Amino acid sequence: MSFLAKVFIYPINSLILADLVERFGHKPLTMMSQIREKVTSLSLDSPPINITPEDPKLGLKYAAIEVPAGVRGRMALIGPLIEQTEAAIIVENPPTDFGCVGCNRTNELTKYLVRSKGVPVLEVKYPESDDEARDFVYKIAAFLESLPKEKPETGEKSKGKESAEKEDKE
Amino acid sequence: MTETKKEEITKYIVISSDNVLPSDAAMKIYESEFPVTVKETCFGLIISGAKDDVQTLVEQIRQLDKNHIFVKDRGFPPGDERRCRASRGGGPRPGFHFLREEVEMLPAIGAALDELEAKECVKEKRKTKCRLKTSDLKKVIEEELAR
Numbered sequence: 001m002s003f004l005a006k007v008f009i010y011p012i013n014s015l016i017l018a019d020l021v022e023r024f025g026h027k028p029l030t031m032m033s034q035i036r037e038k039v040t041s042l043s044l045d046s047p048p049i050n051i052t053p054e055d056p057k058l059g060l061k062y063a064a065i066e067v068p069a070g071v072r073g074r075m076a077l078i079g080p081l082i083e084q085t086e087a088a089i090i091v092e093n094p095p096t097d098f099g100c101v102g103c104n105r106t107n108e109l110t111k112y113l114v115r116s117k118g119v120p121v122l123e124v125k126y127p128e129s130d131d132e133a134r135d136f137v138y139k140i141a142a143f144l145e146s147l148p149k150e151k152p153e154t155g156e157k158s159k160g161k162e163s164a165e166k167e168d169k170e
Numbered sequence: 171m172t173e174t175k176k177e178e179i180t181k182y183i184v185i186s187s188d189n190v191l192p193s194d195a196a197m198k199i200y201e202s203e204f205p206v207t208v209k210e211t212c213f214g215l216i217i218s219g220a221k222d223d224v225q226t227l228v229e230q231i232r233q234l235d236k237n238h239i240f241v242k243d244r245g246f247p248p249g250d251e252r253r254c255r256a257s258r259g260g261g262p263r264p265g266f267h268f269l270r271e272e273v274e275m276l277p278a279i280g281a282a283l284d285e286l287e288a289k290e291c292v293k294e295k296r297k298t299k300c301r302l303k304t305s306d307l308k309k310v311i312e313e314e315l316a317r
Contacts, residue, residue, distance in 0.1 A: 013265065015184060015272045016279055019240040023283075035245025036179065039252070095271045133278035134285065141286055 005147045008081060008088040008114055013101055017089055020137070024144040029081040031101065038077070063109060074106040079113075087147050088114045088121045089140060095126060120147065180218040180244040181228055184269070186276035187238035195231045195239075202227060209248045213273055214239075216248045237283040240276060 005026045009017040012031040021028040059072025062079045090111055101107070115121060122143040127133040185192050196210050199217065204227055206219030215231075217224050232239050246253045253263050262270075 011268070013242075013268065015182070015240055015242045015269060016275065018242040022241065030243055032243035032245045036243070039246055039250070040178070094268075101268075127275060127278065130278045130281065133275060134282040137279060137282035137286060 005086040006084050007144070007147075008085040008119075010088070010090045010107070010111060010114070011094045011101055012078060012081075012110070014091070014094070017091065017140075020140050021089070021144065024141065026087075026144055026147065029084060031077060031081075034077040034081065062113065068105070070103055071106045071109065074103055075109065078106070078110050082110065082113050082117065085114060085117060085119055087119050087143075088117075089143065090114065090121060090123045091126050092123060093126050176220040176222075178219060178247070179221045179224050180216060180247050181224055182213075182242050182244050182269075183215040183217065183228065183231055184240045184242075184273060184276065185214040185235075185238070186240065186273065186280055187235040190234045190239065195234065198231060198234065199227055202230065207248060213269070216244065218247050237287065238276070238280040240279075 006029055007021045007026045008029045009021060011017070012029075014030075018028040018030050018032075055076035056069045056072040058076040059074070059079065062075040062082075063072050120143070122139065124136055124139050125132070127136040183195060185195060192210050192214050195215055196208055199206065199208050199215075204219065204223040206217050206223050206227060209216040209218075217227060228241050232241065248254075249256075251257045253265075255261065255263055
């Protein structure tokens with residue numbers, strides 16, 4: 001299956017957003033894929049703990065040493081996703097922001113990093129009625145359809161190849 | 171020679187349809203004879219297995235009612251000790267609360283997707299070139315003259 005763009009979603013484990021992004025042919029960047037890599041790899045040998053002591057160290061790339069280890073541990077999972085981001089959908093006021101994604105400081109840092117990355121970002125409000133749900137879906141559909149159909153990297157590569165070919169010919 | 175293990179993935183299929191029940195979707199998977207693990211839940215299904223098999227099955231099930239069946243990845247395999255309620259003394263598992271909140275919004279999201287699809291069909295119909303009917307031309311002239 002070929003995807004057009006890697007789209008970061010917030011809340012990062014949202015069913016609705018992950019489904020809509022995949023439905024329109026893009027790849028959602030979700031926490032679940034990161035967790036899968038963590039819990040199914042053989043290196044994690046101490047269940048029920050999912051985070052190893054190494055993770056807060058990896059999180060130092062995104063948050064300072066004074067920041068709580070919980071934030072840095074979460075950023076060790078979310079940070080690599082932000083680096084791959086080509087577009088983002090941020091939903092404000094999701095009804096439940098507790099549990100594993102309920103750390104407000106991590107969420108604020110995540111949103112800040114995504115916004116400052118300079119990729120196209122759509123910010124919508126979580127729907128609470130049928131009308132709002134319609135607007136929500138329409139906005140997301142329009143945003144996803146407006147994303148570039150071809151990745152710029154491949155374009156650059158092909159350009160590079162073309163120029164190399166030209167040089168060879170000359 | 172060592173055999174390379176295929177990548178295993180797990181997906182949630184959340185069904186919010188008036189026509190399809192989780193048991194119908196489960197039966198469809200059993201009929202397909204793919205070597206996957208299926209768990210029926212109150213909101214839909216959990217499928218786990220080789221990546222290609224699961225993706226093929228998910229697409230097949232989505233086609234049963236594509237605007238009212240929603241899919242997302244799951245990190246933990248079904249029955250994992252760290253998440254399964256059986257080994258944690260009951261109660262909702264971590265991560266279920268947000269899913270439950272989102273499931274309440276799914277009928278509205280599904281209806282919005284239906285409307286979006288209907289609008290796109292209308293747009294496509296409009297794009298196709300056809301001869302202007304005389305009655306339509308008459309209406310246009312009348313509207314112009316009425317200005």
